[in-house]
Amino acid sequence: MIRGSCLCGAVTYTATGPLRPVIACHCSQCRKSSGHHVAATSVRRDAIQIQGEVTWYTSSSAAKRGFCGTCGAQLFFDGQGENLSIFAGSLDEAPELAIGGHIFTDDKGDYYQIDPDAPQSGGYDPEMTTMVASTR
Ligand SMILES: [Zn+2]
Ligand SMILES: [Zn+2]
Incomplete structure:
Protein backbone atom coordinates (compact mmCIF):
# COMPACT_ATOMS: atom_id res chain seq x y z
CA MET A 1 0.00 0.00 0.00
CA ILE A 2 1.19 3.49 -0.75
CA ARG A 3 0.15 6.66 0.99
CA GLY A 4 0.21 10.24 -0.05
CA SER A 5 -1.16 13.65 0.77
CA CYS A 6 -1.27 17.27 -0.20
CA LEU A 7 0.97 19.82 1.47
CA CYS A 8 -1.45 20.81 4.25
CA GLY A 9 -2.77 17.29 4.88
CA ALA A 10 -6.44 18.04 4.15
CA VAL A 11 -6.41 15.46 1.37
CA THR A 12 -4.83 12.06 1.88
CA TYR A 13 -5.00 8.85 -0.08
CA THR A 14 -4.00 5.24 0.01
CA ALA A 15 -3.57 3.00 -3.01
CA THR A 16 -2.98 -0.65 -3.55
CA GLY A 17 -2.03 -2.76 -6.49
CA PRO A 18 0.48 -2.22 -9.23
CA LEU A 19 1.81 1.25 -9.83
CA ARG A 20 2.83 2.45 -13.25
CA PRO A 21 6.38 3.75 -13.55
CA VAL A 22 6.49 7.51 -13.20
CA ILE A 23 6.00 9.32 -16.49
CA ALA A 24 7.02 12.94 -16.88
CA CYS A 25 4.72 15.05 -19.04
CA HIS A 26 6.09 18.23 -20.55
CA CYS A 27 2.92 19.46 -22.27
CA SER A 28 1.99 23.10 -21.89
CA GLN A 29 -1.03 22.31 -19.69
CA CYS A 30 1.10 20.35 -17.24
CA ARG A 31 3.72 23.08 -17.24
CA LYS A 32 1.25 25.90 -16.72
CA SER A 33 -0.66 24.11 -14.00
CA SER A 34 2.27 22.73 -12.05
CA GLY A 35 4.89 25.41 -12.57
CA HIS A 36 7.30 22.86 -14.08
CA HIS A 37 6.66 19.52 -15.72
CA VAL A 38 4.46 16.87 -14.18
CA ALA A 39 5.73 13.50 -12.96
CA ALA A 40 3.01 10.99 -12.22
CA THR A 41 2.42 7.34 -11.57
CA SER A 42 -1.04 5.82 -11.94
CA VAL A 43 -3.25 3.16 -10.45
CA ARG A 44 -6.57 1.61 -11.31
CA ARG A 45 -9.43 3.81 -10.12
CA ASP A 46 -10.80 1.08 -7.91
CA ALA A 47 -7.42 0.71 -6.22
CA ILE A 48 -7.26 4.18 -4.66
CA GLN A 49 -9.09 5.55 -1.64
CA ILE A 50 -9.17 9.32 -1.27
CA GLN A 51 -9.99 11.10 1.99
CA GLY A 52 -10.76 14.80 2.12
CA GLU A 53 -12.11 17.15 -0.50
CA VAL A 54 -10.43 17.30 -3.89
CA THR A 55 -11.14 20.30 -6.11
CA CYS A 71 -2.98 24.50 -0.09
CA GLY A 72 -3.21 24.20 -3.88
CA ALA A 73 -1.16 21.02 -4.09
CA GLN A 74 -1.77 19.13 -7.31
CA LEU A 75 -2.52 15.49 -6.66
CA PHE A 76 -4.36 13.77 -9.50
CA PHE A 77 -4.86 13.75 -13.25
CA ASP A 78 -8.08 12.09 -14.34
CA GLY A 79 -7.94 11.39 -18.05
CA GLN A 80 -9.55 8.74 -20.13
CA GLY A 81 -9.15 5.07 -19.44
CA GLU A 82 -9.35 3.05 -16.29
CA ASN A 83 -6.47 4.60 -14.40
CA LEU A 84 -6.11 7.66 -12.22
CA SER A 85 -2.75 9.40 -12.35
CA ILE A 86 -1.14 10.37 -9.06
CA PHE A 87 1.42 13.15 -8.99
CA ALA A 88 4.55 11.47 -7.72
CA GLY A 89 5.61 14.33 -5.48
CA SER A 90 2.54 13.77 -3.32
CA LEU A 91 3.58 10.23 -2.38
CA ASP A 92 4.85 9.86 1.16
CA PHE A 104 5.14 15.66 -24.93
CA THR A 105 8.81 16.55 -25.07
CA ASP A 106 8.10 18.75 -28.12
CA GLN A 113 17.20 19.29 -20.25
CA ILE A 114 15.74 15.78 -20.34
CA ASP A 115 17.96 12.78 -19.70
CA PRO A 116 18.87 11.75 -23.26
CA ASP A 117 18.99 8.09 -22.25
CA ALA A 118 15.40 8.05 -21.01
CA PRO A 119 12.54 6.94 -23.27
CA GLN A 120 10.93 9.96 -24.87
CA SER A 121 7.98 10.81 -27.04
CA GLY A 122 7.35 14.16 -28.68
CA GLY A 123 3.63 13.83 -28.02
CA TYR A 124 1.21 11.41 -26.45
CA ASP A 125 2.46 7.86 -26.15
CA PRO A 126 -0.15 5.26 -25.23
CA GLU A 127 2.54 2.65 -24.73
CA MET A 128 4.21 4.68 -22.02
CA THR A 129 1.08 5.95 -20.35
CA THR A 130 -0.87 2.72 -20.32
CA MET A 131 -0.70 0.76 -17.12
CA VAL A 132 2.24 -1.58 -17.22
CA ALA A 133 3.50 -4.13 -14.78
CA SER A 134 4.50 -2.88 -11.39
CA THR A 135 8.15 -2.47 -10.58
CA ARG A 136 7.46 -4.08 -7.24
ZN1 LIG B 1 -3.80 20.71 1.17
ZN1 LIG C 1 0.82 16.97 -19.74
Whole structure:
Protein backbone atom coordinates (compact mmCIF):
# COMPACT_ATOMS: atom_id res chain seq x y z
CA MET A 1 0.00 0.00 0.00
CA ILE A 2 1.19 3.49 -0.75
CA ARG A 3 0.15 6.66 0.99
CA GLY A 4 0.21 10.24 -0.05
CA SER A 5 -1.16 13.65 0.77
CA CYS A 6 -1.27 17.27 -0.20
CA LEU A 7 0.97 19.82 1.47
CA CYS A 8 -1.45 20.81 4.25
CA GLY A 9 -2.77 17.29 4.88
CA ALA A 10 -6.44 18.04 4.15
CA VAL A 11 -6.41 15.46 1.37
CA THR A 12 -4.83 12.06 1.88
CA TYR A 13 -5.00 8.85 -0.08
CA THR A 14 -4.00 5.24 0.01
CA ALA A 15 -3.57 3.00 -3.01
CA THR A 16 -2.98 -0.65 -3.55
CA GLY A 17 -2.03 -2.76 -6.49
CA PRO A 18 0.48 -2.22 -9.23
CA LEU A 19 1.81 1.25 -9.83
CA ARG A 20 2.83 2.45 -13.25
CA PRO A 21 6.38 3.75 -13.55
CA VAL A 22 6.49 7.51 -13.20
CA ILE A 23 6.00 9.32 -16.49
CA ALA A 24 7.02 12.94 -16.88
CA CYS A 25 4.72 15.05 -19.04
CA HIS A 26 6.09 18.23 -20.55
CA CYS A 27 2.92 19.46 -22.27
CA SER A 28 1.99 23.10 -21.89
CA GLN A 29 -1.03 22.31 -19.69
CA CYS A 30 1.10 20.35 -17.24
CA ARG A 31 3.72 23.08 -17.24
CA LYS A 32 1.25 25.90 -16.72
CA SER A 33 -0.66 24.11 -14.00
CA SER A 34 2.27 22.73 -12.05
CA GLY A 35 4.89 25.41 -12.57
CA HIS A 36 7.30 22.86 -14.08
CA HIS A 37 6.66 19.52 -15.72
CA VAL A 38 4.46 16.87 -14.18
CA ALA A 39 5.73 13.50 -12.96
CA ALA A 40 3.01 10.99 -12.22
CA THR A 41 2.42 7.34 -11.57
CA SER A 42 -1.04 5.82 -11.94
CA VAL A 43 -3.25 3.16 -10.45
CA ARG A 44 -6.57 1.61 -11.31
CA ARG A 45 -9.43 3.81 -10.12
CA ASP A 46 -10.80 1.08 -7.91
CA ALA A 47 -7.42 0.71 -6.22
CA ILE A 48 -7.26 4.18 -4.66
CA GLN A 49 -9.09 5.55 -1.64
CA ILE A 50 -9.17 9.32 -1.27
CA GLN A 51 -9.99 11.10 1.99
CA GLY A 52 -10.76 14.80 2.12
CA GLU A 53 -12.11 17.15 -0.50
CA VAL A 54 -10.43 17.30 -3.89
CA THR A 55 -11.14 20.30 -6.11
CA TRP A 56 -11.27 19.41 -9.80
CA TYR A 57 -10.32 21.65 -12.67
CA THR A 58 -11.41 20.57 -16.14
CA SER A 59 -8.29 21.31 -18.15
CA SER A 60 -9.47 19.84 -21.45
CA SER A 61 -12.38 17.94 -22.91
CA ALA A 62 -10.58 14.73 -22.00
CA ALA A 63 -9.12 15.44 -18.59
CA LYS A 64 -9.49 17.09 -15.23
CA ARG A 65 -6.89 17.85 -12.61
CA GLY A 66 -7.41 17.34 -8.90
CA PHE A 67 -5.86 19.57 -6.27
CA CYS A 68 -6.32 20.61 -2.66
CA GLY A 69 -8.46 23.72 -2.44
CA THR A 70 -6.68 24.83 0.71
CA CYS A 71 -2.98 24.50 -0.09
CA GLY A 72 -3.21 24.20 -3.88
CA ALA A 73 -1.16 21.02 -4.09
CA GLN A 74 -1.77 19.13 -7.31
CA LEU A 75 -2.52 15.49 -6.66
CA PHE A 76 -4.36 13.77 -9.50
CA PHE A 77 -4.86 13.75 -13.25
CA ASP A 78 -8.08 12.09 -14.34
CA GLY A 79 -7.94 11.39 -18.05
CA GLN A 80 -9.55 8.74 -20.13
CA GLY A 81 -9.15 5.07 -19.44
CA GLU A 82 -9.35 3.05 -16.29
CA ASN A 83 -6.47 4.60 -14.40
CA LEU A 84 -6.11 7.66 -12.22
CA SER A 85 -2.75 9.40 -12.35
CA ILE A 86 -1.14 10.37 -9.06
CA PHE A 87 1.42 13.15 -8.99
CA ALA A 88 4.55 11.47 -7.72
CA GLY A 89 5.61 14.33 -5.48
CA SER A 90 2.54 13.77 -3.32
CA LEU A 91 3.58 10.23 -2.38
CA ASP A 92 4.85 9.86 1.16
CA GLU A 93 7.38 7.38 -0.07
CA ALA A 94 7.71 5.08 -3.04
CA PRO A 95 11.22 3.73 -3.11
CA GLU A 96 10.38 1.21 -5.83
CA LEU A 97 9.26 3.84 -8.33
CA ALA A 98 11.43 5.49 -10.95
CA ILE A 99 10.88 7.72 -13.95
CA GLY A 100 10.12 5.46 -16.88
CA GLY A 101 9.88 8.01 -19.65
CA HIS A 102 8.96 11.46 -20.88
CA ILE A 103 6.01 12.48 -23.05
CA PHE A 104 5.14 15.66 -24.93
CA THR A 105 8.81 16.55 -25.07
CA ASP A 106 8.10 18.75 -28.12
CA ASP A 107 6.38 21.13 -25.71
CA LYS A 108 9.01 21.10 -22.98
CA GLY A 109 10.32 24.27 -21.38
CA ASP A 110 13.50 25.81 -22.73
CA TYR A 111 15.19 26.09 -19.35
CA TYR A 112 15.92 22.43 -18.56
CA GLN A 113 17.20 19.29 -20.25
CA ILE A 114 15.74 15.78 -20.34
CA ASP A 115 17.96 12.78 -19.70
CA PRO A 116 18.87 11.75 -23.26
CA ASP A 117 18.99 8.09 -22.25
CA ALA A 118 15.40 8.05 -21.01
CA PRO A 119 12.54 6.94 -23.27
CA GLN A 120 10.93 9.96 -24.87
CA SER A 121 7.98 10.81 -27.04
CA GLY A 122 7.35 14.16 -28.68
CA GLY A 123 3.63 13.83 -28.02
CA TYR A 124 1.21 11.41 -26.45
CA ASP A 125 2.46 7.86 -26.15
CA PRO A 126 -0.15 5.26 -25.23
CA GLU A 127 2.54 2.65 -24.73
CA MET A 128 4.21 4.68 -22.02
CA THR A 129 1.08 5.95 -20.35
CA THR A 130 -0.87 2.72 -20.32
CA MET A 131 -0.70 0.76 -17.12
CA VAL A 132 2.24 -1.58 -17.22
CA ALA A 133 3.50 -4.13 -14.78
CA SER A 134 4.50 -2.88 -11.39
CA THR A 135 8.15 -2.47 -10.58
CA ARG A 136 7.46 -4.08 -7.24
ZN1 LIG B 1 -3.80 20.71 1.17
ZN1 LIG C 1 0.82 16.97 -19.74
